[in-house]
Amino acid sequence: MSAMVEAVGVRKTFGDLEVLRGIDMTVATGQVVCVVGPSGSGKSTFLRCINHLEEPQAGRIRVDGELIGYEEVGGRLRVLPEARLCRQRQSIGMVFQRFHLFPHRSAVENVMEGPVTVKGRRRERAREEALALLDRVGLADRAHHYPAQLSGGQQQRVAIARALAMAPKLMLFDEPTSALDPELVGEVLQVIKDLAADGMTMIVVTHEMGFAREVGDHLVFMDDGVIVEQGPPRDVLRSPRHDRTRAFLSKVL
Ligand code: ADP
Numbered sequence: 231m232s233a234m235v236e237a238v239g240v241r242k243t244f245g246d247l248e249v250l251r252g253i254d255m256t257v258a259t260g261q262v263v264c265v266v267g268p269s270g271s272g273k274s275t276f277l278r279c280i281n282h283l284e285e286p287q288a289g290r291i292r293v294d295g296e297l298i299g300y301e302e303v304g305g306r307l308r309v310l311p312e313a314r315l316c317r318q319r320q321s322i323g324m325v326f327q328r329f330h331l332f333p334h335r336s337a338v339e340n341v342m343e344g345p346v347t348v349k350g351r352r353r354e355r356a357r358e359e360a361l362a363l364l365d366r367v368g369l370a371d372r373a374h375h376y377p378a379q380l381s382g383g384q385q386q387r388v389a390i391a392r393a394l395a396m397a398p399k400l401m402l403f404d405e406p407t408s409a410l411d412p413e414l415v416g417e418v419l420q421v422i423k424d425l426a427a428d429g430m431t432m433i434v435v436t437h438e439m440g441f442a443r444e445v446g447d448h449l450v451f452m453d454d455g456v457i458v459e460q461g462p463p464r465d466v467l468r469s470p471r472h473d474r475t476r477a478f479l480s481k482v483l
């Protein structure tokens with residue numbers, strides 16, 4: 231199986247604060263990797279390094295074989311020109327805790343925005359595709375609603391459809407259900423689960439251990455900028471080998 235993500239030795243500091251202290255991670259194509267860990271352990275920063283929203287101080291990240299953020303010229307690394315960085319980012323979908331929808335645009339307009347403005351898709355074509363994506367996340371009947379008229383779970387599903395509209399190779403989810411009322415968590419997890427079943431490669435930062443166990447192919451526990459422990463979700467959750475993993479799991483399970 232080929233690797234969709236290959237991160238090696240990723241380090242990131244903010245001033246004196248070492249947030250990532252050498253992260254290695256490989257995600258095979260079609261695999262779902264769940265990342266768990268205490269607040270402040272560097273999970274979001276790592277995701278942001280993958281699409282170069284943060285520039286790591288060291289390390290290399292490849293997505294589908296392509297070095298992210300840099301090009302190799304004569305054996306040396308050079309920062310990638312902005313236009314090419316944008317193209318790389320387009321191939322990586324990201325869904326955040328907060329949905330960041332455009333408030334004055336309907337669900338379908340939110341979903342078609344990227345394809346029209348960034349990819350130059352014709353509006354009619356983009357609208358058809360957006361409607362199909364809204365159908366896929368179970369919101370065909372909400373296409374013309376505005377974000378304020380949708381529940382948090384519905385808004386997050388629109389955000390997922392919007393990310394999918396760019397036809398990403400990889401999806402990054404950063405605590406996609408943490409801002410939701412408990413009764414809305416399930417519908418969003420179900421959409422992510424369906425995506426996994428369709429073969430989407432993804433990294434999901436989550437506190438939903440049931441989801442990690444059921445949907446994750448691999449579980450990574452991060453603490454204090456390092457990967458402390460990883461393995462099949464069932465094994466890590468049932469019999470963690472490290473004290474830090476045990477301490478964390480005892481709080482969230
Ligand atoms: P997590 O997602 O695991 O909660 P984060 O990656 O958000 O952790 O943050 C890790 C650490 O990095 C935290 O201590 C946070 O305060 C710090 N941090 C994150 N982003 C910045 C930033 N832009 N500037 C300074 N410190 C930051």
Ligand code: MG
Nearest residue numbers: 273274275404
């Ligand atoms: Mg975070």
